[in-house]
Amino acid sequence: MLSYLLQRLWQSLVLLLLVSIIGFAILNLAPGGPLSQFALTPGMTREALDRIAHQMGLDRPLPIQYLEWAWRLLQGDWGKSYRDQRPVLDIISGHLFATLLLMISSTVVSILIGTWIGIKGATKRYSIFDYSATVGAMIALSIPTFWFGLVAIYVFALKLKWLPAGNMYTIGDQSFYDYAIHLIMPSIVLALVNIAVWSRYMRTATLDVINQDFVRTARAKGLTPRRVLMKHVVGNALLPMITLAGLQLPTILGGALVTETVFTWPGMGRLFLDSLGYHDYPVVMGLLMFSAILVLLGSLLADLLVALVDPRIRLG
């Protein structure tokens, strides 16, 4: 177990290194690079630009600049926002809660609905339910998240007036109920794609398990079909889902960005777009790196969880 842990940790560190190289390359190889911000200032001269470049250390060789940048990153100095000079990491952590809240509630929704559809589809294979779930999943994967959000707002907020059209809470209210009612629509909109993916995988995983010997043994012992399904099939079919949850993380995070925009949700996605609008590159870069690190951590956690939970995996 320990050696697996170390090996997996090592892999993640290598990936982190590559991720930082890609991030740095985007920032520096793009036309203008980090200087493009200052080049827009009125009255900027070539000499002044060169001086700023020198002050920022931008006239040195790229590998040196990369090492410096990476070293500061490791120490928690992610630079300062061009907009208000606050440290990037502070700004990001200020928006983290909203995004995590949205991602977690949406993941819970998609796991519940997705597994249910998947199990039902697998146990009633080739039924009308199974067929419509297959087609429905493919259509759900084709609907742009933001457009689905717009339609949901039109129907449930503007026409039926059941739910608020956006924001995370009503100013001055902020009760649990208030948060919950604001959370419903964005969570479900963000969940749509994952319900589709989840139900497909859960169906396959259930079908894999359902034909195995231990399930037949359980049936032969005279357990009720329901008990066999709940205790023996679902538990085992859920195992590969942990890995999937790790793999889906980039999609959920990316989807959160779009969903947050439509629902004016004050999370990392909105921060990202606002910062893009202000050409606030330190924040943009910070978010890019932060999300990649979050994704790497997520998949690392998922793998470790599988190794812990699955009795078939005996490591090291």
Added chain:
Amino acid sequence: MTAATLPSSSFPPTPRFWQNRTVRRFARHKLAVVGVAMITLLILACVFGPYLLPYDELYIDLRARFAPPLTGYHIFGTDPLGRDIAARLFNAGRISLLVGFFAMVLSTVIGTVIGVVAGYYGGRLGTVLMRFVDAFLAFPSIFLLLALAAFVKPSPFMITVIIAVTSWMEIARLVEAEVRSLRERDFVLAARMLGLPNAWIMFRELLPNAIGPIIVAATLTVARAILMEAYISFLGYGIQPPLPSWGNMLNGAQQYLDKAPWLAIVPGVAITLAVTSFNFIGDGLRDALDARSDLN
């Protein structure tokens, strides 16, 4: 047993296109056929629609602002500037579909080359290349797309390039796995012993064996690329107005959602139809091209 001893019926004349096993299997896949029909209609509408409509997609008519669908000749209504939505929709479709198609071509080329090289040479080079694939996959693709789009001049060409740059990874993985599984086979050994150059072995001997999965992945990549263009254009960093695209038609739609919901509904339906078609076709191709699936 030689061919001559077999009944002649087991050797039919060269099969026609529709007799081909893959084609027949594809044609039996209902969703795939629906997908082909939908996308054909959509393409025809985008190609010929603008010539049939009495309005230019850029013509502004402030007296006809916010006309609901089916007002006069405005079958889909007009936008906040009084421009005809149908005319914009079809012209936008040309751009969105072309961006989707060329982004697919480019990302397939990138993914295939990296996958073949990594799979064929393996070893350290292969590991490094595949780790780069993993690293690219660690970024949520929309974050990466937007960060790149904010740096470049957002012409349709550049949008195509950056979509391709952020969507080649899956094809690379797939090709790498396929090539790695084949590279020790006898035909590769034979090609090596003949002294054929590595490039020849990679692209003429190995690659054709992976063509099935590549076609499937490429089809699904078109769907993804159309979605990606819609996302970044919706957020204002993709195709720039006045040039219409399905994504940027939705850009201003949210603020008029109550007053003019058709502004949001019409382009959204077009995107969903196009993306659904390619996903259906991809699913059908997967079933039709998979040699391991049942033969009847």
